[in-house]
Amino acid sequence: MDLKGLRINSKRLRNSLEEMATIGATPNGGVQRLALSDEDKKARDLFVKWLKELDMGITIDDMGNIFGNRPGRNDSLSPVMSGSHIDSQPKGGRFDGILGVMGTLEALRTLHENKVVTERPIIIADWTNEEGSRFAPAMLGSGVWSGTLDRDWVYDRTDNNDKRFEDELTRIGYKGSEPSGKWPVHAYYEYHIEQGPVLEKEGKIIGAPKGILCLHWYDVYLEGEANQVGPTPMEGRHDALCAAAEMILKMNELPQRMGGDLVATVGEIQNYPNSRNIIPDKVHFTVDIRSWDDSHVLKAWELLRRDFDEIAGRRGCPIRIEETWQVRHASFDERLVKGILGIAKETGYSSLYMVSGAGHDASYMNRICPTAMIFVPSIGGRSHVEVENTRWEDCEAGANVLLQAILQSANEK
Amino acid sequence: MDLKGLRINSKRLRNSLEEMATIGATPNGGVQRLALSDEDKKARDLFVKWLKELDMGITIDDMGNIFGNRPGRNDSLSPVMSGSHIDSQPKGGRFDGILGVMGTLEALRTLHENKVVTERPIIIADWTNEEGSRFAPAMLGSGVWSGTLDRDWVYDRTDNNDKRFEDELTRIGYKGSEPSGKWPVHAYYEYHIEQGPVLEKEGKIIGAPKGILCLHWYDVYLEGEANQVGPTPMEGRHDALCAAAEMILKMNELPQRMGGDLVATVGEIQNYPNSRNIIPDKVHFTVDIRSWDDSHVLKAWELLRRDFDEIAGRRGCPIRIEETWQVRHASFDERLVKGILGIAKETGYSSLYMVSGAGHDASYMNRICPTAMIFVPSIGGRSHVEVENTRWEDCEAGANVLLQAILQSANEK
Numbered sequence A, B: 001m002d003l004k005g006l007r008i009n010s011k012r013l014r015n016s017l018e019e020m021a022t023i024g025a026t027p028n029g030g031v032q033r034l035a036l037s038d039e040d041k042k043a044r045d046l047f048v049k050w051l052k053e054l055d056m057g058i059t060i061d062d063m064g065n066i067f068g069n070r071p072g073r074n075d076s077l078s079p080v081m082s083g084s085h086i087d088s089q090p091k092g093g094r095f096d097g098i099l100g101v102m103g104t105l106e107a108l109r110t111l112h113e114n115k116v117v118t119e120r121p122i123i124i125a126d127w128t129n130e131e132g133s134r135f136a137p138a139m140l141g142s143g144v145w146s147g148t149l150d151r152d153w154v155y156d157r158t159d160n161n162d163k164r165f166e167d168e169l170t171r172i173g174y175k176g177s178e179p180s181g182k183w184p185v186h187a188y189y190e191y192h193i194e195q196g197p198v199l200e201k202e203g204k205i206i207g208a209p210k211g212i213l214c215l216h217w218y219d220v221y222l223e224g225e226a227n228q229v230g231p232t233p234m235e236g237r238h239d240a241l242c243a244a245a246e247m248i249l250k251m252n253e254l255p256q257r258m259g260g261d262l263v264a265t266v267g268e269i270q271n272y273p274n275s276r277n278i279i280p281d282k283v284h285f286t287v288d289i290r291s292w293d294d295s296h297v298l299k300a301w302e303l304l305r306r307d308f309d310e311i312a313g314r315r316g317c318p319i320r321i322e323e324t325w326q327v328r329h330a331s332f333d334e335r336l337v338k339g340i341l342g343i344a345k346e347t348g349y350s351s352l353y354m355v356s357g358a359g360h361d362a363s364y365m366n367r368i369c370p371t372a373m374i375f376v377p378s379i380g381g382r383s384h385v386e387v388e389n390t391r392w393e394d395c396e397a398g399a400n401v402l403l404q405a406i407l408q409s410a411n412e413k
Helices: A010-021 A038-053 A098-113 A140-145 A151-155 A165-171 A198-202 A240-257 A294-314 A334-346 A361-365 A392-410 B010-021 B038-052 B098-113 B140-145 B151-155 B165-171 B198-202 B240-257 B294-315 B334-347 B361-365 B392-410
Strands: A057-060 A066-070 A080-084 A122-126 A187-193 A206-212 A214-223 A263-265 A269-272 A282-291 A319-327 A351-356 A371-376 B057-060 B066-070 B080-084 B122-126 B187-193 B206-212 B214-223 B263-265 B269-272 B282-291 B319-327 B351-356 B371-376
Touching: A010 A038, A010 A098, A010 A392, A038 A057, A038 A066, A038 A098, A038 A122, A066 A098, A080 A098, A080 A361, A080 A392, A098 A122, A098 A187, A098 A392, A140 A151, A140 A361, A151 A165, A187 A361, A187 A392, A198 A351, A206 A334, A206 A392, A214 A240, A214 A294, A240 A263, A240 A269, A240 A282, A240 A294, A240 B240, A269 B269, A282 A294, A294 A319, A334 A351, A334 A371, A334 A392, A351 A371, A361 A371, A371 A392, B010 B038, B010 B098, B010 B392, B038 B057, B038 B066, B038 B098, B038 B122, B066 B098, B080 B098, B080 B361, B080 B392, B098 B122, B098 B187, B098 B392, B140 B151, B140 B361, B151 B165, B187 B361, B187 B392, B198 B351, B206 B334, B206 B392, B214 B240, B214 B294, B240 B263, B240 B269, B240 B282, B240 B294, B282 B294, B294 B319, B334 B351, B334 B371, B334 B392, B351 B371, B361 B371, B371 B392
Parallel strands: A080 A122, A080 A187, A187 A371, A206 A351, B080 B122, B080 B187, B187 B371, B206 B351
Antiparallel strands: A057 A066, A066 A122, A206 A371, A214 A282, A214 A319, A263 A282, A269 A282, B057 B066, B066 B122, B206 B371, B214 B282, B214 B319, B263 B282, B269 B282
């Protein structure tokens, strides 16, 4: 059999994606499938049903990670793994995460119907709570499995309604008996939409990121002095929102000041008492800085932090900063990344060697085994929004490259 | 009887203020007595009970305004009115509004126990919904009574829980049968805390404002483009929060740019989707500008609006602006204001000719009759906060000046 000529069934892939998109569908064409919600459970149930149709061995660990095992010719060899996540952002899109799970499923279905037996076993994975928008931080399932995060610490994470991670995991029936923990892995692949505009701008179909940018999260808390706005002269005011506004602009100018290669964003702000005729006396905002170069971010943060202190001092608004989360940049396995570029060429798809700005489960997997990702274009670069979209031909292309990459690694002795 | 030597009972005034402060008391020493809430009803009931103890004629109009009528020697003469409001900000203070109602009540109690009969009748007033923090805009009771606002329009105002003004007025039992509407008034006095730092800074006890600053409220709506922050380059972003931050600083610099005599504040901001790893695509914020000079504000707004348009255009964030509320400055009656300064001198209190930065029911009353206000110092200039405070001696001083002002006007034939 000509394994190199094997292609996935694009119609079946599309059908699976469309059926998944009905679970948690939002009015404007997106999905809301928050981790450990009823929608997450429903999508998991469907995924497990589909795995059973392929006669796979199914394991659910005590983090709720779902693994489907397709035996190889020699099961003493370490497996090839491929997967992503089923959970979504609030009002997220129909491709983020689920494309990598359905793409892997489609590759396995193709192997199944063609009765292909590989040397090594192949494991498909759905990682719990990749988004981190219900339970912060992100990538909790792969974090515990890879040995980076502590399971009991994760169990105690709570959402905005004070629901505990473990309780919600139990509630939806996905707290498995198997302790979550890594095993030797020959290669890990994750297929994902780019979530940025680069592939579209360059007119390429397949992206092979050399790795994932580092990520630094900070939380800034400012205090001011509340007062009736009318009778309080401008001089002597301690307006926490004005201080925050100055800081937001400093942060916005930071990438240019550092000579590029950096993105910096304030996505979230809370203002108190938030009444139109009272001077704000409390502001909280977040800072997200990313770059390929970890030390570049630390240098940038040092500058920014000095600016923040100066602004806070000048405006008489005491500042408190929390360093919420730091993930070092992940350099993917060079051999696997080159392999993906080679497969793209062989299968006739244009490709681009690039970086990933978004975090993925692949970043934790990269710490324990050779890892690579496959990107396809996001229309208009839009993601984490309901209008997130990717052309069906591109979904097909990525799944074909994934199929060939899995085959190649799974047949290595 | 030496009417000029008549003084209020400061202990009784303090007791009344302290009893009122138990209704809607907050943990940090303030009060929350939102208009037409259960707490407002409870405070109104207590006020009406106290009016009855003075044998006053009580009228409640269909706006819920409460009037207590103390007959004069000649009831064909137009009355002297004095009052303020019982409602408070959310987490407001124990003096804002209620001091003017309790101060007038104390003046009437003093006249009552001394069996003083004045030429003209005296009417004490509690105006409904002065704060505007539950039902916007502010000063609805005096607005309808003075003929400035339409009653049915006010009835349809809703709070954040979509409760209608009229329904809530009926619910608490304060929709009276009397149609709300003005009658001829000889003089209107309103006794209030300053809500600013000027009296304290100048070391004066009694403030006699020449009038109230004009007030302009605007609502600004910005649109941006949401995206995952990591993979989206800085260039080409349309970050609505960065656009808002620039506008907030422009607004903050406006008073200095206009050469003073102006205060400008952004008190409220909403950011969407308000997630730390998504670029903000929608921001709403408020602008509050005040000055003695209406045309000065209009000129300032014109400049600011041009800046806003430039910022919105440069950042690719479409802008929409609503002109929410405009109140022209109110110039109080010169004779009454001078009268208050004179009384302060006679009674031995230091005084200051000043302006009021905050809006008051006096501003609508000023449109229909000779009006003046009496201010006493706010400790640290703090107001609309739980720590709002005024020294008991100053509360007493203001009530004594009010008593003498009422007496003087009520004995004019």
